[in-house]
Amino acid sequence: MKSASKFEKIAARCWNLLNEGKPFTPIFVLGTMVLFHAAILGSLQAVQDLMFAFIYVIPLLIIYFVFDFPLFLRNYLWIPFVIFIIIWKDIDIGLLLFSMALYFFFTVFFWGTLYYHLRIGTSWLNFTRFWKLVLKNSDSTSGNAQEQLPKFLLILSIWEMVFETNRAGGVINILSLLIFYAFILVFAYILHRYLFDWKPKAYETYSKNQGPQPGEGISDKVIVIVVDGMRKERFYEANTPFLDLLKENGTEYMNMETLYPARTVVCFSSMFTGTYPFEHGIKSNMVWKLGINVESIFDSLRKVGKKGRLLGIAHLVDSMGDDVETVTAVMHKDKADPNIMERAKKIMKEQDPDLFVVQMIGTDQTGHSQGVFYDEYLQKIHEADVLIEDFVSWLKKEGKMDNTTLFICADHGQADGIGGHGHLDEGERFVPFIVHGPHIEKGKKVQEKQSLVSMAPTISYLLGAPFPSHSRGKVLLDAISKKKEE
Incomplete structure (x- = not known):
């Protein structure tokens, strides 16, 4: 690709x-x-x-x-x-x-x-x-x-x-x-x-002041697959047997909240810095000044000699720079995700990163171009499920899943109309969020509201890297098996 x-x-x-x-x-x-x-x-x-x-x-x-x-x-x-x-x-x-x-x-x-x-x-x-x-x-x-x-x-x-x-x-x-x-x-x-009172409340303290600190790490690898624009209730309506299996054998966060504004570059920047737009500086998909203002999880990994890569569309370069492996978004909507996942296999085989983030774009593209309340949108979620299963199966064959924590989530949902997202309309605010791996609780449903800013500090905890400098998210300890942690 x-x-x-x-x-x-x-x-x-x-x-x-x-x-x-x-x-x-x-x-x-x-x-x-x-x-x-x-x-x-x-x-x-x-x-x-x-x-x-x-x-x-x-x-x-x-x-x-x-x-x-x-x-x-x-x-x-x-x-x-x-x-x-x-x-x-x-x-x-x-x-x-x-x-x-x-x-x-x-x-x-x-x-x-x-x-x-x-x-x-x-x-x-x-x-x-x-x-x-x-x-x-x-x-x-x-x-x-x-x-x-x-x-x-x-x-x-x-x-x-x-x-x-x-x-x-x-x-x-x-x-x-x-x-x-x-x-x-x-x-x-x-x-x-x-009247404008529905913005998510930001965590006031930094991750380093909240409790458990990263130690030597408990996972060899972390893989994050972000199904861009996957609306939560439509995900539940779609045919997703593999992701359902991951939910049954992992931990699902039932009230995982995205950021405001719920735009792709904003959400990715927050997920992988652990903080909010007012701090990392990315406030829309229109990035006036290239680069984030704070450390990312990729910077944290470099401090302990580990490597992270993000495979995504060109927009993400504007915030994450050289940590992004770009894919072209000029491609038929039925070919984009299959080609992205083939590229993901190539990166894993050749670079073998400790953290690998993959952005799947087909669901988001279909929502924007054809709407979320049509069969085409459900079909794209089903196709994502099939491709994720194939990718994970390939990772197992390559011996890269033995001690790997897998995150499956969306960066934001999508509202009615042209798959809109940004202002936290119905369908945007809460996103699917699944964690699976050998150190993850099985069949657990976490009802407490959490935020996507918890992604970065949780990755730090799993891989034994320091929290990014301005990370405010909470480590998702609910998902981590206590017997394994001990």
């Missing part, structure tokens, strides 16, 4: 400018205004007028960039737009209809059909389903219609009002506009202060 090329890594970062909701909004409104006024932009004066008017909407763009409007909070975004219409009564219906048409063309046809057809081989008719997914989607991407529509309709209306008023020789009441922006700022602050 091909590694992600330098071009693919750059392209992935560029795509995130359009995929992530926050950078998308200013890019979209700028592009919309340029296209809408393309006929007059041959005039230097018109260009200057348009850019001058743009200055007036910068404060609003900043507010919408700073504040999230997750889940039901996005409904409140319509209030400022309605107030604007009532007070100023100055909207261009043609511009608004043009912007909505352009938005749905981008999300439904360009993204949901052309992009996914070229990247992972979905049908040319995917738009017949994708438009419904965009309308339902609640995640933090540009495909969240209920969040993006009130944002860009208000920004475009104000921009157009200022532009046309200046061109007509009129005067904008700057004070009234500033008061309006102040209202939106206070309104956003109040919403987030009193």
Whole structure:
């Protein structure tokens, strides 16, 4: 299987400018205004007028960039737009209809059909389903219609009002506009202060101050297989005989909580540093500054002469750097996971790492492109089960499972719509999490709520490496057999 090329890594970062909701909004409104006024932009004066008017909407763009409007909070975004219409009564219906048409063309046809057809081989008719997914989607991407529509309709209306008023020789009441922006700022602050209360609570102390410390280690190897985007209840509905067997003969965490925002690069960064976005610095899939700010489990292993590798898509390089073996994500959705697992065998055979993390992407791709409440999504989970069984069987034949602890989990779930994840909607927050191995309790179900930040310190404990410098997670001692530990 091909590694992600330098071009693919750059392209992935560029795509995130359009995929992530926050950078998308200013890019979209700028592009919309340029296209809408393309006929007059041959005039230097018109260009200057348009850019001058743009200055007036910068404060609003900043507010919408700073504040999230997750889940039901996005409904409140319509209030400022309605107030604007009532007070100023100055909207261009043609511009608004043009912007909505352009938005749905981008999300439904360009993204949901052309992009996914070229990247992972979905049908040319995917738009017949994708438009419904965009309308339902609640995640933090540009495909969240209920969040993006009130944002860009208000920004475009104000921009157009200022532009046309200046061109007509009129005067904008700057004070009234500033008061309006102040209202939106206070309104956003109040919403987030009193209604945005479902973020997971962070562990306050570091792992090194919580209890048992890593000793010589009790496992020779740790293998972590992350089925990206596997929604927990859909996992239970899917045909997964091998993973069911691992649950019966291992420990299953019934309330394992992901991170906020529940985006892939954020979750992987937290899992393998043991801490949260405010500390490791990765706050979305759009990584503005490459690299994490803290030690990872891979750094910890190097301190004791051990090696870890992470096999995953190009996005993960942005946080984990050279510890990542990349795979190309430009591949038919039915071929991606089989090729990833073949590459995993090659890495295990040639490099034999003490810690090996594998990201399976087929389930996540299918959820994003075709939705999670369809048979295709369940089929991808079943295929992951078959591939994991094959990989583990191969490891046994190679003699690499004798004293190995195996983790099977998801980095996040997926919500309704386009398999959305980010804001911890239903289906995102709690993920499947199974631990299996010779030192792991058999048939145990842990009901206590835990966090994915516990992955790194637990690996440290199993392999006898120091906790990563800023690890806050708890060692998952519930899963470790006490008789083996003694």
